[in-house]
Amino acid sequence: MHRLHRLLAETADTYSVDLPGFGSTPKPDRRLSMADYAGFLRAALEQAGAGSCVLIGHSMGTQFAVEVARQQPGRFTQLVLMGPVVDSRRRTVARQAFDLTVDCLLFESPTSNLLVVTDYFRCGPRWSHRRPQAHRRDSGGV
Numbered sequence: 001m002h003r004l005h006r007l008l009a010e011t012a013d014t015y016s017v018d019l020p021g022f023g024s025t026p027k028p029d030r031r032l033s034m035a036d037y038a039g040f041l042r043a044a045l046e047q048a049g050a051g052s053c054v055l056i057g058h059s060m061g062t063q064f065a066v067e068v069a070r071q072q073p074g075r076f077t078q079l080v081l082m083g084p085v086v087d088s089r090r091r092t093v094a095r096q097a098f099d100l101t102v103d104c105l106l107f108e109s110p111t112s113n114l115l116v117v118t119d120y121f122r123c124g125p126r127w128s129h130r131r132p133q134a135h136r137r138d139s140g141g142v
Helices: 002-009 034-048 061-071 093-107 110-123 125-139
Strands: 053-058 076-082
Touching: 034 061, 053 061, 061 076, 093 110
Parallel strands: 053 076
Antiparallel strands: none
16 A cells, blocks of 8 residues: 555645554454544544545555445545455455455565464454454445
8 A cells, every 4th residue: 555655645635544453553342333544544634634535545544435435425526446445256254365365475575475464463363353254234235
């Protein structure tokens, strides 16, 4: 995402946000809902002074982006969803894990894979494996 951020920043104000439990942010002390993550993202955008803008979500962030856009439909000029993690063809954690493994082996760079694996281990297996189920339940399978 750093490379994409740099490219976008050449032509527009660009903000990258690590949500609680992702990237360099600490793991939350409680289970956060979709609304909690959306609220955090909304507050981060407001604190940065971002007005009407294009909102981009990547991986699990696609679900948070959809929720923020749903809550503030007039705020975003476009919504870009890159690599959503949950869809109707992959309803089980096992199927999602299998597809993630295939994607990592065939399509992702070693650097990207290292980041994903590091995040999973930092957050812990229980937290990492609860996320897809919680998102599917909160968002109705978006």
